[in-house]
Amino acid sequence: METLVLYCKSYCRDVLRAKRLVQSIQKFNVDRLPFYLSVPERDVPLFREQLVGLDVLYICDEAIIAANPRHDLAEINAMPGGLSQQVVKSEFWRLNLCENYVCIDSDGEFLRDFQKADFLTPDGFPYSVIIESKEFLTFCERYHLPKVKTNFLREAEESQQLVGRCGKAYDYGIPPLVWSRKVWQCLEEKILSPRQQSFASLIQQYPYELRLYGETLMRFRPIPIWPCEPFFKYYLYNSQFYFDQKHKITKEILAKNYLGIVWQSNWEGGHFGDSQKSLASRLLRNLKRLLRKFSV
16 A cells, blocks of 8 residues: 555546646656546546546546445436535545545646655655635635635534534645545544445535545544645635736746645636636636635
């Protein structure tokens, strides 16, 4: 079993983004960490064609789902894509390929050399993103989004109540994140097994896998906690990207402090999507998405 691998869950509409990610991994992966890519079985031929010549270990999403006997493939296929992909990413540990995995989304891109030591302590424990997300909450204040902030805090409270943790509301970042199989196994033993519940069922009640992992880590401490800030610069909103562009914050500057960039696929245009609208139009569209997401 490997100590650490890289893992991305993708699908056909993100094949070009995945290609950019894999090319950056190929260029900067100093320790030659194994890279696993999972996609629906029907998408494998497309990815093999587009990623030809690149070092990729393919896994079908269906194989990951089948590793949990409580899961029903038809039920998961009927779930909205935003939920089913959370199930697949969070259940990768069940394949017993590694002790830890760097979970990366297709819209990420490495900017400089990286190695195992960037993600694991000398004792082999993951660095965990644990922040208070003050930048995000400030964004909500700046753009007058009280519902977004309220529901952000509600999600945190619900996750804490699930595991029985009191205290500050933390944010556990967005991919890339280093996940330990011991934490996911702890969630299985402490939460799921006593309820005779599948992870797919849980994610429909608590649709935020990042928090489920983080709160399990904080409450039960199956591994030592080594907090860190995000590994990548997040461009979740096009306003952030154009702010940096205006102030000449280049990739070279970002690479001094970050391993890479997340280009949020909801707004990124060009040949990775169909968005060619103005900055104002795209910002308004993105804010509407945020309101829909957090106003349930």
